[in-house]
Amino acid sequence: MAGADWQSLEQCLEKYLPLADLQEVKRILYGSDTRRLDLPERAFEAARQCDFDLQGYAFPAAEEQIRHPRLLRVGLVQHRIPLPAKTPVAEQVSTIHRRIEAIVEVAAMCGVNIICFQEAWTMPFAFCTREKLPWTEFAESAEDGLTTRLCQKLAKKHGMVVISPILERDHDHGDVLWNTAVVISNSGAVLGKTRKNHIPRVGDFNESTYYMEGNLGHPVFQTQFGKIAVNICYGRHHPLNWLMYSINGAEIIFNPSATTGNLSESFWPIEARNAAIANHCFTCAINRVGEEHFPNEFTSGDGRKAHKDFGYFYGSSYVAAPDGSRTPGLPRNRDGLLVTELDLNLCRQMNDLWSFKMTGRYEMYARELAEAVKPNYSPHIVKE
Numbered sequence: 397m398a399g400a401d402w403q404s405l406e407q408c409l410e411k412y413l414p415l416a417d418l419q420e421v422k423r424i425l426y427g428s429d430t431r432r433l434d435l436p437e438r439a440f441e442a443a444r445q446c447d448f449d450l451q452g453y454a455f456p457a458a459e460e461q462i463r464h465p466r467l468l469r470v471g472l473v474q475h476r477i478p479l480p481a482k483t484p485v486a487e488q489v490s491t492i493h494r495r496i497e498a499i500v501e502v503a504a505m506c507g508v509n510i511i512c513f514q515e516a517w518t519m520p521f522a523f524c525t526r527e528k529l530p531w532t533e534f535a536e537s538a539e540d541g542l543t544t545r546l547c548q549k550l551a552k553k554h555g556m557v558v559i560s561p562i563l564e565r566d567h568d569h570g571d572v573l574w575n576t577a578v579v580i581s582n583s584g585a586v587l588g589k590t591r592k593n594h595i596p597r598v599g600d601f602n603e604s605t606y607y608m609e610g611n612l613g614h615p616v617f618q619t620q621f622g623k624i625a626v627n628i629c630y631g632r633h634h635p636l637n638w639l640m641y642s643i644n645g646a647e648i649i650f651n652p653s654a655t656t657g658n659l660s661e662s663f664w665p666i667e668a669r670n671a672a673i674a675n676h677c678f679t680c681a682i683n684r685v686g687e688e689h690f691p692n693e694f695t696s697g698d699g700r701k702a703h704k705d706f707g708y709f710y711g712s713s714y715v716a717a718p719d720g721s722r723t724p725g726l727p728r729n730r731d732g733l734l735v736t737e738l739d740l741n742l743c744r745q746m747n748d749l750w751s752f753k754m755t756g757r758y759e760m761y762a763r764e765l766a767e768a769v770k771p772n773y774s775p776h777i778v779k780e
């Protein structure tokens with residue numbers, strides 16, 4: 397499997413396909429073209445200085461007679477974990493904080509209104525180890541932990557909504573841990589939090605050792621820029637999870653993730669994009685980058701020898717629109733900031749065109765699902 401040496405599918409296609417073929421391949425793979433966004437030169441210069449990739453795109457929507465365009469910019473941040481996992485916890489956290497602060501500065505230069513970081517962004521993805529210490533020490537209060545306070549400062553300084561996915565320690569409920577995204581308003585106030593609803597039980601993702609299934613349902617956050625929701629990582633494999641955020645009115649659903657190439661890279665371009673189409677909303681898929689090595693060996697329950705690394709986190713963060721188009725992905729092998737301009741009017745335009753909300757027959761599925769989950773349910777199979 398490709399590691400850090402292979403940058404992206406887009407780069408490979410551009411390198412080998414003649415222009416006419418490339419255009420057709422892109423039309424079929426990516427849908428209608430996204431326009432490149434003009435970002436300030438000083439933002440590119442700062443990104444070069446800080447050694448991360450910066451890309452900008454815009455999705456157009458049709459002009460309407462009554463509604464004005466509802467334009468906003470989202471920023472997706474993907475990053476590698478800069479220090480070895482055995483570095484003291486506080487040093488790791490403060491180094492990542494400083495790195496992200498620098499990227500947020502560039503996002504501000506690019507006019508970003510809502511920024512989202514990757515899943516558990518302040519820590520190595522240590523859930524493969526099944527060890528508790530020191531990894532549980534990365535957990536923080538969603539309301540007033542160090543990370544939330546940093547995000548509040550950034551939100552206020554830049555007038556930006558910040559989505560901060562962390563490992564949460566809930567001090568008010570017995571110190572239990574959750575996989576949580578904190579949503580901070582552009583005023584700097586904590587607007588609320590949402591928790592990961594589905595916990596992976598696949599490969600090295602042994603996350604049920606650390607926290608429980610979210611108990612906050614499918615909240616949607618009304619921000620100054622639009623209605624947003626957060627479907628954390630493994631939740632993207634669950635169409636009903638996307639659907640419930642959409643039913644509650646989400647216009648943009650963020651999917652902060654941590655996933656590796658040997659497991660999910662072929663699913664990655666499909667799932668968030670399909671959710672954007674099926675739910676008439678924008679989706680933003682974010683994945684971390686690079687390899688993470690842990691001090692002690694662990695096994696993967698698949699007969700392989702014990703090892704100390706998780707596999708390759710392939711980045712490739714992207715935004716998908718309700719008309720099925722999508723941006724190119726950020727690189728597989730570099731930290732990056734993807735700035736995308738959205739016109740939220742496209743959500744209702746696609747709803748009117750395809751009408752999935754009208755044709756969805758939710759009452760039929762509600763009835764059938766209510767039956768199917770009963771212990772005495774017998775599947776409806778027609779036999780000769």
Ligand SMILES: NC(=O)NCCC(=O)O
Binds near residue numbers: 628
């Ligand atoms: N973090 C997480 O839920 N990863 C699970 C693997 C995947 O969903 O691709």
